[in-house]
Amino acid sequence: MPEEKKWKKIALLTARKINVGWWLQLLATPLLITALLIACAVLITRRESDTISWLGLIAGSAGALAITAAACWLAARSQFESVKQSLVRIEAAMRLRNTLTAADHGIAPWPEVPLIVNDGLQWRWKRLIPPLVGALLIVLCGFIIPVNAKSNPSQAQQEPNAWSELDTSLDQLDNQEIVQEDYIEEMQKKLEELRKQSEDDWFSHSSLEATDTLKQNHLNEQDNLKKNLEHAERSLKTLQSKGSKMNAEQKQQLLNEFDQAVKKMQQGSMKPNKELLEQLQKIDPEQLNELTPEQLNQLREKMRRHAQELKPP
Structure with a gap:
């Protein structure tokens, strides 16, 4: 059943696209907040610490971002779409009149896959890119903004x-x-x-x-x-x-x-x-x-x- 496999593969890609879209949409605000907290933490660490472990700061920042991304993925799962739902979406966008649903239930044969498949989806990059780039720039500022290390209290006052x-x-x-x-x-x-x-x-x-x-x-x-x-x-x-x-x-x-x-x-x-x-x-x-x-x-x-x-x- 080559046609069935082709349609289901297309539906799987469509489902992934929709799920990633939901995840990115939910991630935008938490990601900016996490990036701001990371930048503040890095700046404070650079100011307060006598010796700075840059590898540790980078690893900690990456870990915080990864935890935020994973938490948002789990939160967005309730909106995720299955392969069956993506088949319905595709047949609606291409006006196939329930052909794919009937084929998936074994009522009708799978139609031939056209050269161009329209899933009715389109990325809105203008909404997705700014939060991602903004978060990256905020974190970067925490590492590159010049700060003066806090003077050691024991050295603040030199003895006579x-x-x-x-x-x-x-x-x-x-x-x-x-x-x-x-x-x-x-x-x-x-x-x-x-x-x-x-x-x-x-x-x-x-x-x-x-x-x-x-x-x-x-x-x-x-x-x-x-x-x-x-x-x-x-x-x-x-x-x-x-x-x-x-x-x-x-x-x-x-x-x-x-x-x-x-x-x-x-x-x-x-x-x-x-x-x-x-x-x-x-x-x-x-x-x-x-x-x-x-x-x-x-x-x-x-x-x-x-x-x-x-x-x-």
């Missing part, structure tokens, strides 16, 4: 540079083990107290004044320790090299200078590391002959190195 400089200086002193940890911990505690203030108060007059005072005290402590180390080292050097040729008054003056430098190091907030300070405290300048030249040279070299590393931040 002096805090970072002090942090760097304290880290260097700690890593090089130049001074005792008590001083470093105390300074870090004071810095942390400044940071605990509200960010709006970081640059207030009182906060900046406290920061300047803390930084200046740190610089003064470094400078004092540096000078005391240099004075003590010079006194030892002179006593070591020229002590035997000095008179009692000259020698006593150097001994006093060394003793004063060591006492100031002990009394200062910033003290040299415990190992060096203990070595200096154990030295009796009047009994330098008890130390070998190598021991004295090593001690003086350590004092010089520590003094050189005490640089302001």
Whole structure:
């Protein structure tokens, strides 16, 4: 029955055309709404996120459109047309006087398929295309409209540079083990107290004044320790090299200078590391002959190195 197959194939194509038409008609408004929501979501994501996964955005957008299309297809199924209904439509459009219906029921033979079959349908592209193109453009705008990424709240307010400089200086002193940890911990505690203030108060007059005072005290402590180390080292050097040729008054003056430098190091907030300070405290300048030249040279070299590393931040 070749004619039957031809007519039913034509009817099937007609039914598909009608069903797609119903689907596109129902899809128009939801598609535009979904596209608008997608565009808004993409713009917000681009603004709020530090790192953007473009593949994820594209996949999410495609998924939302697919869900909308599937939901509209299911909603439009109540209007879909069957093959039998399309046969009736075709015979009405071609004025076949129920010939196809009778043939489908086996009452009459199937007529010959003409060269041109008129199903009475015509696409109204002017109504169908604008929603589809509009939805595509709306989604595209979400991806191409320039947006400024939202600044990270933690970076919105930069802390005073002096805090970072002090942090760097304290880290260097700690890593090089130049001074005792008590001083470093105390300074870090004071810095942390400044940071605990509200960010709006970081640059207030009182906060900046406290920061300047803390930084200046740190610089003064470094400078004092540096000078005391240099004075003590010079006194030892002179006593070591020229002590035997000095008179009692000259020698006593150097001994006093060394003793004063060591006492100031002990009394200062910033003290040299415990190992060096203990070595200096154990030295009796009047009994330098008890130390070998190598021991004295090593001690003086350590004092010089520590003094050189005490640089302001």
